[in-house]
Amino acid sequence: xxxxxxxxxxxxxxxxxxxxxxxxxxxxxxxxxxxxxxxxxxxxxxxxxxxxxxxxxxxxxxxxxxxxxxxxxxxxxxxxxxxxxxxxxxxxxxxxxxxxxxxxxxxxxxxxxxxxxxxxxxxxxxxxxxxxxxxxxxxxxxxxxxxxxxxxxxxxxxxxxxxxxxxxxxxxxxxxxxxxxxxxxxxxxxxxxxxxxxxxxxxxxxxxxxxxxxxxxxxxxxxxxxxxxxxxxxxxxxxxxxxxxxxxxxxxxxxxxxxxxxxxxxxxxxxxxxxxxxxxxxxxxxxxxxxxxxxxxxxxxxxxxxxxxxxxxxxxxxxxxxxxxxxxxxxxxxxxxxxxxxxxxxxxxxxxxxxxxxxxxxxxxxxxxxxxxxxxxxxxxxxxxxxxxxxxxxxxxxxxxxxxxxxxxxxxxxxxxxxxxxxxxxxxx
Amino acid sequence: xxxxxxxxxxxxxxxxxxxxxxxxxxxxxxxxxxxxxxxxxxxxxxxxxxxxxxxxxxxxxxxxxxxxxxxxxxxxxxxxxxxxxxxxxxxxxxxxxxxxxxxxxxxxxxxxxxxxxxxxxxxxxxxxxxxxxxxxxxxxxxxxxxxxxxxxxxxxxxxxxxxxxxxxxxxxxxxxxxxxxxxxxxxxxxxxxxxxxxxxxxxxxxxxxxxxxxxxxxxxxxxxxxxxxxxxxxxxxxxxxxxxxxxxxxxxxxxxxxxxxxxxxxxxxxxxxxxxxxxxxxxxxxxxxxxxxxxxxxxxxxxxxxxxxxxxxxxxxxxxxxxxxxxxxxxxxxxxxxxxxxxxxxxxxxxxxxxxxxxxxxxxxxxxxxxxxxxxxxxxxxxxxxxxxxxxxxxxxxxxxxxxxxxxxxxxxxxxxxxxxxxxxxxxx
Numbered sequence: 001x002x003x004x005x006x007x008x009x010x011x012x013x014x015x016x017x018x019x020x021x022x023x024x025x026x027x028x029x030x031x032x033x034x035x036x037x038x039x040x041x042x043x044x045x046x047x048x049x050x051x052x053x054x055x056x057x058x059x060x061x062x063x064x065x066x067x068x069x070x071x072x073x074x075x076x077x078x079x080x081x082x083x084x085x086x087x088x089x090x091x092x093x094x095x096x097x098x099x100x101x102x103x104x105x106x107x108x109x110x111x112x113x114x115x116x117x118x119x120x121x122x123x124x125x126x127x128x129x130x131x132x133x134x135x136x137x138x139x140x141x142x143x144x145x146x147x148x149x150x151x152x153x154x155x156x157x158x159x160x161x162x163x164x165x166x167x168x169x170x171x172x173x174x175x176x177x178x179x180x181x182x183x184x185x186x187x188x189x190x191x192x193x194x195x196x197x198x199x200x201x202x203x204x205x206x207x208x209x210x211x212x213x214x215x216x217x218x219x220x221x222x223x224x225x226x227x228x229x230x231x232x233x234x235x236x237x238x239x240x241x242x243x244x245x246x247x248x249x250x251x252x253x254x255x256x257x258x259x260x261x262x263x264x265x266x267x268x269x270x271x272x273x274x275x276x277x278x279x280x281x282x283x284x285x286x287x288x289x290x291x292x293x294x295x296x297x298x299x300x301x302x303x304x305x306x307x308x309x310x311x312x313x314x315x316x317x318x319x320x321x322x323x324x325x326x327x328x329x330x331x332x333x334x335x336x337x338x339x340x341x342x343x344x345x346x347x348x349x350x351x352x353x354x355x356x357x358x359x360x361x362x363x364x365x366x367x368x369x370x371x372x373x374x375x376x377x378x379x380x381x382x383x384x385x386x387x388x389x390x391x392x393x394x395x396x397x398x399x400x401x402x403x404x405x406x407x408x409x410x411x412x413x414x415x416x417x418x419x420x421x422x423x424x425x426x427x428x429x
Numbered sequence: 430x431x432x433x434x435x436x437x438x439x440x441x442x443x444x445x446x447x448x449x450x451x452x453x454x455x456x457x458x459x460x461x462x463x464x465x466x467x468x469x470x471x472x473x474x475x476x477x478x479x480x481x482x483x484x485x486x487x488x489x490x491x492x493x494x495x496x497x498x499x500x501x502x503x504x505x506x507x508x509x510x511x512x513x514x515x516x517x518x519x520x521x522x523x524x525x526x527x528x529x530x531x532x533x534x535x536x537x538x539x540x541x542x543x544x545x546x547x548x549x550x551x552x553x554x555x556x557x558x559x560x561x562x563x564x565x566x567x568x569x570x571x572x573x574x575x576x577x578x579x580x581x582x583x584x585x586x587x588x589x590x591x592x593x594x595x596x597x598x599x600x601x602x603x604x605x606x607x608x609x610x611x612x613x614x615x616x617x618x619x620x621x622x623x624x625x626x627x628x629x630x631x632x633x634x635x636x637x638x639x640x641x642x643x644x645x646x647x648x649x650x651x652x653x654x655x656x657x658x659x660x661x662x663x664x665x666x667x668x669x670x671x672x673x674x675x676x677x678x679x680x681x682x683x684x685x686x687x688x689x690x691x692x693x694x695x696x697x698x699x700x701x702x703x704x705x706x707x708x709x710x711x712x713x714x715x716x717x718x719x720x721x722x723x724x725x726x727x728x729x730x731x732x733x734x735x736x737x738x739x740x741x742x743x744x745x746x747x748x749x750x751x752x753x754x755x756x757x758x759x760x761x762x763x764x765x766x767x768x769x770x771x772x773x774x775x776x777x778x779x780x781x782x783x784x785x786x787x788x789x790x791x792x793x794x795x796x797x798x799x800x801x802x803x804x805x806x807x808x809x810x811x812x813x814x815x816x817x818x819x820x821x822x823x824x825x826x827x828x829x830x831x832x833x834x835x836x837x838x839x840x841x842x843x844x845x846x847x848x849x850x851x852x853x854x855x856x857x858x
Binding site: 004016055103110112116118142143144146148152167171179188189198201203213214302304305306308312313318323325327 | 432
């Protein structure tokens, strides 16, 4: 497309919106994420010699290759803040640049924002389902390759997970890391008690013992023995983890076994292909589980796996643009989202309006990149997380459930509605 | 776990198997993939100073940090060849090394092999469904971050896709790339015909026009006009692409429109959230579609999204090991897979046996890493693809359907069966 625009001299200013067409079934909101990576990306585009050589070999014209030699992004990006709750069809990022530049960034922006928003949103659902219990990311081994494991750990943390088992993500982003053992550790010692002793010798404070390798009830008793030994030495067992079987039943029995020995402080953690639905069931059923290790389903957002984020032309030097393909209609023109709040601070509805239109409410799109240069400082991760959690808390309760309606009110302003009708009429002519 | 093993002086030789517990519903086989990345990974492990500093700050002991300073992988890896069809519970990779080393690689190996096997398997299903029509990877924008887009494009190509829209994957791996336009290109010109003309001016040979921006039937007529103009100039339109609406109905109508103008050579491509099921329906219904651009569902394997690959201790200096957690039983000991063939070359069944046991058949696990060094040359991508396709063709037909049973016969040898019983009895004691 870049080659076509270039050859036909079409490099006027153009504006594209990035938005997500539809909320998945049961999802009441998205948590926009990946915005910071998007900003880093657009402000650092550069073709290296080997890239140009490859494109030359693919048959692109010398004129186009020469154009790419000095290619960079010099446009403006408006975006919601990382961690902002958004709804279907709301522009979460808006790019205005020369057409060649605005078009070029499409795929990368979608790749980053689709995945990171997917996982932040999924993790927020899991965290909500867990209520007062903690959620930890256990996903790396099932993540769709390394980047997903890293960015997914970050997205989950922003959305309320308290830690990750991904040590590299801890190192890279400063997310708290948490370790636990695999069954292989237990199987590496003669007896389960031997394995538990070896573990608490190394981690005398706050370690977690995996108790289901052979038999969960026996495992709980063995953990009790080791916890009492540890008390004598001044250590303190942190918790036990269940990773198979009927978690509802086992967690109650294990709690009793621990409590009977005065080990009320030893927490119960659970894992084993959990998701927001199974966690809600456990919590609703009174399972005394203090923390959930959530792997596969949080890091891949299975079965949703992808959200339909798209990047669409909404304006160029000819004016506002609309796409009319069945089921894929777009909202034309440069737009802003205005969020409306109730007296208790909760969101009531959003209004998507044309830029410059007089609408009350909190504008969500802010200048992030100006003339190709970052226009707002990159927030620290803790700051992003605090912001995200404060905003998620303002979503009306009915949209923050495991089986949520996805009908949060997103209104279209009068002027935008008029523009849509006008462009439809023009196309029909 | 490494810290615990180190502190308790437990660094005997241990063997771990990497296998996938279960085939997803409707899947008859896996295409093992990610093996080459796994080999690259284990032969290049190294802790940098900043890694050690981070781990020190996390509270690991000076003794353990000092141990990690010179840590590298010095063990052996047996693995199936990249692109080999495998079934549930078959070890596709087997690691024997000092326990610290064999344990260390678990998460990275699972991350790579789980995802790349997932996508190669999914893509193989899509390619099978498409029959004589071509499949192209269109997934990058919906891939779960960049690595997934890259490795997924490679996996899909190995499994039979003919090209990718991911230019960087083309550059990195030598996969054929294919371009097409987005609706934004059409909308960037005054009329659809103007847009088509601009496109074929730049790509006079074998270009593909997207014809559904405003109305697919009108789009086909406009494509016809431009194709006839192009003929005069010595160019040749490659195809038209449908990206919305009823693909069955539209493809037939578009074929008629093109054929009526003598444009029988212009191919019809289709996209729009396709998967193996919808493609099979189109093919079965006689839709004259020559190629499918498959995005989201192939690059994420939605709704499956992850396969349950695991990495389990099967032997150490104490002998063979078994795990007995409910639903998570493992096969103990160092093992080999022996593949059995019918006279027509198709697979009949596999036998999982203990290493050294006398079993006929083709052994699938081959030495890939010896004493920490690569033991077999990295095959070229074309070679891997040819091997994979030749092997997939040997899977019995009933397992190569869109709704396949997943009961391909994987037998356990006599000696292995005996070992399982013996270890179960010991544990019960």
